[in-house]
Amino acid sequence: MGDDRVKNEAMEIMGLFQLLPRLVVFDLDYTLWPFYCECRSKREMPKLYPQAKGILSAFKDKGVDIAIASRSPTPDIANTFLEKLGIRSWFVAQEIFSSWTHKTDHFQRINRRTIIPYNEMLFFDDEDRNIDAKLAMRKIKGMNNQISSDISGISIQDHRNHKAFHNSINDRFPNETSQLHHKLMR
Numbered sequence: 001m002g003d004d005r006v007k008n009e010a011m012e013i014m015g016l017f018q019l020l021p022r023l024v025v026f027d028l029d030y031t032l033w034p035f036y037c038e039c040r041s042k043r044e045m046p047k048l049y050p051q052a053k054g055i056l057s058a059f060k061d062k063g064v065d066i067a068i069a070s071r072s073p074t075p076d077i078a079n080t081f082l083e084k085l086g087i088r089s090w091f092v093a094q095e096i097f098s099s100w101t102h103k104t105d106h107f108q109r110i111n112r113r114t115i116i117p118y119n120e121m122l123f124f125d126d127e128d129r130n131i132d133a134k135l136a137m138r139k140i141k142g143m144n145n146q147i148s149s150d151i152s153g154i155s156i157q158d159h160r161n162h163k164a165f166h167n168s169i170n171d172r173f174p175n176e177t178s179q180l181h182h183k184l185m186r
Contacts, residue, residue, distance in 0.1 A: 006054025007061070014062050021122040023114060024059050025107070028070040028078055028096070030126040032056075037070075037077040046081040053087070060090055065114065067093040069106035069123070 014020055029036045032052045040046070059066050068091050072078045075096040082088035093113045095106040103125075111118060 003054040003057065006051045007058045010055050010058035011062060014058065014064075020062060020064050022120040023065045023067055023092070023110075023116045023122070025067045025069050025110060025121055025123045026056075027125040028068060028072060031124055033081070037072045037081065038074045040077060040081075042077050042080045045084060048085060053085075056087060056090060065092045065116070067091050067110050067114070068096060069103050069110060069125075070096045071099050071103060071106070072096055073098040 026032055033046055033048050035046075056066055068082075070078060075098075078096045079088065079094070082091075082094070088094070093110045095109050097106075099105055107118070107121075107123075110116075110121075
């Protein structure tokens with residue numbers, strides 16, 4: 001599935017909602033790309049998961065800001081890869097640093113930098129422990145969370161399964177979300 005086709009499909013799904021998150025935050029390793037940065041060399045040419053670039057592009061075209069929250073111990077490699085892929089400038093915030101905590105510090109920095117409230121953010125990550133930490137923050141600050149469902153990274157399938165947008169918007173627009181669920185499951 002090409003980037004433009006993925007982008008168009010993602011934009012079609014997003015178009016079904018009256019309200020989108022203002023900021024979507026992504027992990028890097030095993031969410032946008034299929035590896036750990038610390039296991040790679042800066043000399044390599046990285047690859048995103050097949051649908052990642054189209055999805056990122058769709059969010060940008062819909063006016064939704066995107067950011068990164070990564071606990072990579074090799075931010076220099078991560079930043080080099082983002083440059084090589086031509087997407088580093090797409091992100092309004094890039095919090096890439098090693099941490100023993102569950103990305104709470106990352107989100108506090110993103111919040112300070114963007115001034116976007118937590119309840120207007122959506123977070124994609126492949127690790128339950130990071131999502132669990134964000135669920136604790138959600139109870140306090142209203143943050144929305146999404147776990148990438150399998151080892152294929154972020155994909156249109158996440159949207160077809162009504163996970164990301166359902167979790168993000170269901171409380172605000174239950175009727176629209178229900179209608180989308182029925183349309184996508186046909």
